[in-house]
Amino acid sequence: MPSQRTPVTLPAFPPSVLLAVSLAISLLAILIIVYISKSRSSSKKNLVLLLGNEDAGKSAILSTIVYEHTLPSHTSFQVNSSYIPESFLPKRQLQIVDVPGHPRLRDTFKTYISDSKAIVFVVDASTITRNGRDVADTSSSRHLHHILHALTSLPPTHILPPLLILAHKFDLLSSSSTQDRSTLAISRVRTVLERELEKRRQVAAGGVSVEGLGAEGEGTEMGGLECGSSPAFRFSEWEGGEVGFAASFVRVGESVSSEEGREEKSANGFSGLDALRTWIDGLP
Ligand SMILES: Nc1nc2c(ncn2[C@@H]2O[C@H](COP(=O)(O)OP(=O)(O)OP(=O)(O)O)[C@@H](O)[C@H]2O)c(=O)[nH]1
Ligand SMILES: [Mg+2]
Numbered sequence: 709m710p711s712q713r714t715p716v717t718l719p720a721f722p723p724s725v726l727l728a729v730s731l732a733i734s735l736l737a738i739l740i741i742v743y744i745s746k747s748r749s750s751s752k753k754n755l756v757l758l759l760g761n762e763d764a765g766k767s768a769i770l771s772t773i774v775y776e777h778t779l780p781s782h783t784s785f786q787v788n789s790s791y792i793p794e795s796f797l798p799k800r801q802l803q804i805v806d807v808p809g810h811p812r813l814r815d816t817f818k819t820y821i822s823d824s825k826a827i828v829f830v831v832d833a834s835t836i837t838r839n840g841r842d843v844a845d846t847s848s849s850r851h852l853h854h855i856l857h858a859l860t861s862l863p864p865t866h867i868l869p870p871l872l873i874l875a876h877k878f879d880l881l882s883s884s885s886t887q888d889r890s891t892l893a894i895s896r897v898r899t900v901l902e903r904e905l906e907k908r909r910q911v912a913a914g915g916v917s918v919e920g921l922g923a924e925g926e927g928t929e930m931g932g933l934e935c936g937s938s939p940a941f942r943f944s945e946w947e948g949g950e951v952g953f954a955a956s957f958v959r960v961g962e963s964v965s966s967e968e969g970r971e972e973k974s975a976n977g978f979s980g981l982d983a984l985r986t987w988i989d990g991l992p
Contacts, residue, residue, distance in 0.1 A: 753823050753824065753825045753869075754801065754802050754803050754823075754825055755789075755802070755803050755804075755805050755820055755823050755824045755825055756792070756802050756803070756804050756805070756824070756825055756826050756827075756828060756988060757805050757807060757817060757820055757821070757824050757826070757827045757828065757869075758770060758804060758805065758806045758807065758828050758830055759807050759809075759814070759817050759827060759828070759829050759830070759851070759855060760809055760829050760830035760831060760848070760851070760874075761809040761830075761831070761832070761847055761848045761851060762783055762808070762809040762810055763783070763809070763832060764809055764830040764831060764832050764848075764876060765830055765832060765876040765877055765958070766784075766806045766807075766809065766830050767779075767781040767784050767788060767806055768781050768958050768960060769806075769830065769876070769956070769958060769981065769984070770788055770790065770804055770806045772958045772964065772978070772980075772981060773792060773793070773796045773804060773978075773981065774790045774791075774792070774793060774804070776793075776795060776963060776964045777962070777963040777964070778958040778959055778960045778961060778962055778963075780960060780961060783808070783810065784806065784808040784809075784810075785808060785810065785813065786808065786813075787805060787806065787807055787808065787816060788805070788806040789803055789804065789805040789806065790803065790804060791803050791804075792804050792988075796978060796981075796985060797985065797988060797989060799989065800988075800989065800991075802825060802988065805820055805824075807820070809851070811847070814851055814854075815854065817855065817858070818858055821858055821859070821862070821869070822862070822866065824869045825869060825991060826869050826870050826871075826872065826988065826991050827855065827859075827869050827870070827871045827872070828871075828872045828874050828984065829851075829852055829855065829871065829872070829873050829874065830874045830876050831848055831873065831874065831875055831876060831897045831901070832876060832877050833875040833876060833877055833878050833880075833881065833892075833893035833894075833896055833897050833955065834877045834878075834880035834881060836848070836896055836897055836900045837900065846904060848901070848904070849900075849901055849904030849905050849907075849908060850908070852901060852905065853905060853908050853930065853932060853933065854930075855871075856905075856932040856933060856946070856948060857930050857931060857932030858932075859871070859932070859948050859949075860931065860932045860934070860947070860948045861932070868948065868949050870949070870950065870952065870991060870992075871948075871949070871950075871951050871952065872951075872952040872953070872954060872984070872987050873897060873898070873901065873943070873951060873952070873953050873954075874954055874955070874956055874984060875890075875893035875894045875896065875897040875898075875953065875954070875955040875956070876893075876955070876956050876957065877893075877957055878890050878892070878893035878955045878956065878957050879957035879959075879980070880957075881893055889955070890955035890983070891955075893955040894953045894954070894955050897953070898943065898953060901943075902940070902941055902942060902943065905933055905941040906940045906941040908933060909933040909935075909940075909941050912930060912931065912933065932948070933946075934946075934947040934948075935947060952987055954983035954984055954986075954987055955983060956980055956981050956983060956984050957980040958980050958981065959980065964978055
């Protein structure tokens with residue numbers, strides 16, 4: 709005769725308790741996944757991007773930092789990257805990435821932006837024009853607009869990488885002291901970029917149409933230039949976050965150790981890049 713099994717009786721939980729328990733378990737699982745993916749992605753973010761127009765001086769800056777020698781450079785057609793050596797940055801392990809400024813290659817920056825620790829936008833302060841609408845100014849502001857747009861389009865969970873505008877080649881400005889040249893370079897670059905970005909903002913807002921802004925088939929309705937209630941584009945009011953400014957130069961063809969005896973020599977020979985180094989060193 710087959711033995712009869714005694715049915716197991718499960719403790720009866722009300723459906724509301726079962727629902728609450730399953731919700732709590734799902735929530736815990738989501739939190740664990742978010743925590744793991746955030747800590748993975750933040751440990752990956754060690755790139756300092758050097759962006760900017762053709763000829764701005766990005767490759768010259770990279771070679772000075774990495775090889776302690778400013779190698780003569782030509783237009784780049786590929787991305788250069790390297791770890792920043794201890795001689796430049798003793799306390800941090802970061803990688804520097806130089807993205808070519810050629811109009812067909814500059815958008816490559818988008819590949820790196822989500823892994824970037826910081827963005828340095830390099831501008832040649834010696835050629836930027838104060839009044840006239842130079843092709844290079846328009847091109848530089850268009851490139852910067854694309855970067856500001858990409859930054860403000862990052863998902864809200866993403867920590868925005870800090871942005872530095874570097875007024876480079878200030879050795880070519882005519883002024884008596886190093887301090888004066890550096891201040892002049894920054895104010896020139898800031899003024900021209902704010903003016904050019906304001907023109908782009910007006911076009912985007914459907915205001916005054918400015919000839920040539922939509923070159924290369926680009927749509928000028930792109931956002932990224934919002935400044936709260938400010939009547940004109942100002943970096944200090946930009947809604948995307950804080951924008952830093954610094955000035956720099958390198959001595960083409962020279963090694964940093966050959967700076968001995970120079971008026972502006974710094975403790976370890978990177979005098980023209982001191983402001984950049986201080987900014988990178990102070991990154992969170
Ligand atoms: N006087 C002076 N010349 C510089 C300085 N930095 C770069 N140059 C020169 O400017 C030119 C352009 O520099 P690059 O570093 O090749 O410019 P880039 O930004 O890499 O340009 P692309 O590769 O086209 O994007 C080169 O002839 C450099 O030697 C500087 O601080 N002072
Ligand atoms: Mg280059």
